[in-house]
Amino acid sequence: MIKISDYPQAPRSVKQQFDLSGRIAVVTGGAGFLGRQFAEALAEMGALPVIFDLAVTQPGQAAEAVREAFGTCEFEEVDVTSEESISAATNRVLERHGRIDILLNAAGLTKYGCDAEPEVFFAPFETSSQEVWDAGLKVNLTGLMLCCKVIGADMTTRRQGVIINVGSDIGVISPDQRIYEPDEATGFPGVPFNSPTFYAVSKAGVIHLTKVLATQWAPQGVRVNAFSPAGVYRGHDEGFVRQLSSRIPLGRMAVVNEFKGAICFLASDASSFMTGHNLVMDGGRTVW
Template sequence: MGQQVVIITGAGNGIGRETAKLLATQDKALVLVDFDEKSGQDTLHAVKEHQQQAIFVHADVSKSQDVKKYVEAAKEAFGRIDAFINNAGVLSPPSLLADLEEETFDNVISVNLKGTFLGLKYVLKEMEQQQSGVIVNTSSSAGIQGQPYLGGYAASKHGVIGLTRTAAIEYGPSGIRVNAICPGGVMTNMTKGLTSSPEENGPLRRLADASEIANVIAFLISEEASYVNGAVVPIDGGLTS
């Protein structure tokens, strides 16, 4: 196989940006997707220091027309899609379930769960035609266990694991691997608003750096992980052990 073509959603910040920066040093052709135009362009500028084969696509992952747009942009620019980092997500303000606003719940489900579904729906069609590909969905430690005050978020991330396991079974025979990562607390813009994190009292007594998550993603899309399919990989310092 030649140069690997990789789509990364949520590429503007945090795990998405660090993954893009790492993969740029590994000669991957990159399709960077984000809802925030400025942060997405900032990532594009950062990766072009190492990799000129990169484009940015402004998209809302919860809208099917936008998902189709980034899939078509990848095909138009590079001709194929070898790997898909289905990473975009949002975190709702902490709230007890009974106090969680319906609109807030709908937004978290729309981006985190429906956005993951739509990405799978349209990227899997392309990979099935190729009879090859690898997908990494970003779930969370909150997809493995309950997360007090983040009920909508936990529900969305549990759903991502269900989609991952189903896709792995359905599309494994087509040469497509689908796995999920479950980061714990990561030092990103998304988690800045949280006053505390359970990871600070976990076995490693700290949050992760986004680059530590990116390293696992890079492994999962590599040939070294060729027999890893349907896996749910905690990257939480032992929090959910």
């Protein structure tokens, strides 16, 4: 328990609470669709984002774009499923900057990053491939856990740090498979699609891991929260958009840059009394 005499000072201005100047922020999956937005948001508020991502086609491109727009961003080639790869990159960041203040775990296995054919990736559970299940859990849950372990270990030693784990609305509720019915949603370019079972299960694991680590590391001053967005519009077909939107009280999907403020809230002192929380930003979908 914290002694009353050691309580933090009265809140500073709101602008100061959100200020991330000088903070070093690792963003896994930062070259991706949402990850890049997250890196941009942190850079805009003064942090130095360091993207940890695979050497996909043009790995440094996302970092370069963030740097051009916001003046600062670095890239490290990392496979989050390998503790060795995470440790090596973490050590390089620590050598350069001396510490990591923020870890934002956004790497995830989506169809965009999976080698499996769409028919295999989106196969119904009864005929689903264990390879896809294993690959999905390996990135979404085990990889995220390894990043928490390696970077969290350094944070606990320094007795300070913030971790944000990206979950999903369907880590909270079961995906409603009716929205993927073929006559409504014609597909993910051209094939029937759905939400593969591994995905929701892995995100439920992410949310629970967040709670476990939050309580374990609270005494060391490390906060751990989850952030769970609902589906973001990315050129999906109209039938699917209509189906999903009808299950969302705000009547639409999210747009890609809509989560920047929430990420800065969780990363900054504005959320200093929050740990173990899952911030759901879903247009109200999980309320129904």
